[in-house]
Amino acid sequence: MIRMEKIRKIYSTGKVDVEALRGVNLHIKKGDFVTVIGPSGSGKSTLMNIMGCLDKPTTGDYILNGTNIKNLNDNQLSELRNHEIGFVFQNFNLLPYASAYENVEMPLLFAGVGGKKRKQKVEAILNKVGLSDRMDHRPNELSGGQKQRVAIARALVNDPNIILADEPTGNLDSHSGREIMELFVNLWQEGHTIVMITHDPRAKEYTDNFVNITDGKILREELVA
């Protein structure tokens, strides 16, 4: 499903070039639950952004479902993000002026899913994350855990092949953090492929498939692949 070959990412900011990734090789199969760990500034988010097609590697090949990302134009990348990838962020990244329902509806709009089907899907997915009674609430009327549920619903609504989560519990208290973790585990058990960056030690309770990044490189690569 995901294959990365010698991925390097260099950020050029003014004078100094930061090499955030220094030749990463990675292989993720359908149905995996992969946890990315590593110290701050080691390149986890950078890897995730490339995986989510938000950013392109400086060199190296990223093959998603058999397609090499570097051959795609902006429109094709947009479609890929819309159909193939569900992104969950640490700081939720919900649209503030849209209700929970409308936030979840958004990717379906971009995909051109029609009125009635769209309604069914949005309602079903909000029901699934346990928010059927909060559909008309705006993000500022929701708790952190609820916000993250909306974000997860939004990531799921287009039936993506892979869910990417960058520290999804980082801004939550331990109770909601646990709930969100359990939600991810349920999704994995239903067959979703999940890649999650986390500092949460409880991740060990759910998976032993770790990618440990330090200084832009994957340690103990043998555990992956």
Add this chain to the structure above:
Amino acid sequence: MAEKLNEFMKNMLLIRLFVRELKKERRKIFLTIAGIAWGTLTIILLLSFGQGLSTQMLRGQKGLGNNIVLMFGGQTSMEYKGLPQGRPIRFLDDDVTLLENSIPEIDNITAEYDQWGTVYKYNDKAVTERIRGVSSMAYDDMRSHFPQKGGRFLNNNDMKERRRVIFIGWELKKQLFESEDAVGKTILMNDIPFTVVGVLQKKMQMGMYGGPDANCAVIPASTFRGIFSNYYLSRIIYQVNDIDKSKYVEQQVRRVLSRKKQYHPDDNNTLHFWDTIENAKQTRIAFTGITIFLGVIGAMTLIIASVGVANIMYVTVKKRTREIGIKRAIGAKKSLIKTQFITEALLIDLVGGFIGASISWLIIKAVQSIPQESADFGKNMALQILTNPEFDWTVAISTGIILGLVGLLSGFFPARKAAQVDPMVALHYE
């Protein structure tokens, strides 16, 4: 079709979100919309009044005549075949016939006699005014002498049989008859009885010689000659069949008369022409110029207002960088982001434009409803000219086009900026 509808629904949600966000910016948006409304108001009013002004000017000129040339005799300024210079050139009745027969481009031609200080009497009322004798029954079209309901203009039999019939101006009618019906009544003109056949319809008359037609009366030239001792005509008036040929016809007239009256064909002081066709053309050109000028002023106001829209859109792009990043991250294409911002700018633009157009429409209707019928046309010409703004399709379409362009322009640059937002950077934007 389904695709279009879907596209529409999509934009509906985006517009709904936009409207919610704008509520936060109420003051700024209000000012922007007011700016656009003001610009629209300015442009529509300027164009409408400009257009009305031009129509009224042309109408006022028509009060004198419809594509006519008035011709007056002058005097020779060159010696010719032994004849001295300074010899007056005056018109005779047969000059009219000669010109009519020798110049095919002349459609209608009439002799005109003037007499001052004639006394009109009806019952116990007496008025001293002018009188005119005319030789063509087409004078009504030439000099805009259309009869009010119930009457008629002089006809061929009146001319041939030297009838004592008279066509009177509405002011003269008012002075003699007040509100009484005049047609069919007999009045005395220098103590000679005349039957009133018609009363001149009210009209706006800007150009005149001798005085306004409202105070004058017209009788057949043949009758006139039997009463007054005028030997020479006061002037000749003709109408040409092609308004672009008036200069050519003028040359022909000079040539034809030079042979009959024995003056040098190049002597331009012998005849004087008052070419109302040329005047009308120049008026039209001048007023087209004025209308364009007014339109440009309006358009500038609107463009300045649109800079306001562009500015607020730029600010929203900046404020919404994160939102744009989120949308891009979940699959919105650049084109969608672009469309969204352009739509939003157009929306502000259209709301402002609609408000401006509505207000100007109300103003124009209000001004138009100032009663005209009771107005005294002779005296309140300025009022009449100003109170006839025209809100027509040309005005509406040009305003619409300018508004649309302004909207696109004010949306285009911010939209381009919005589409270039890098989702990666935007998502880390705090």
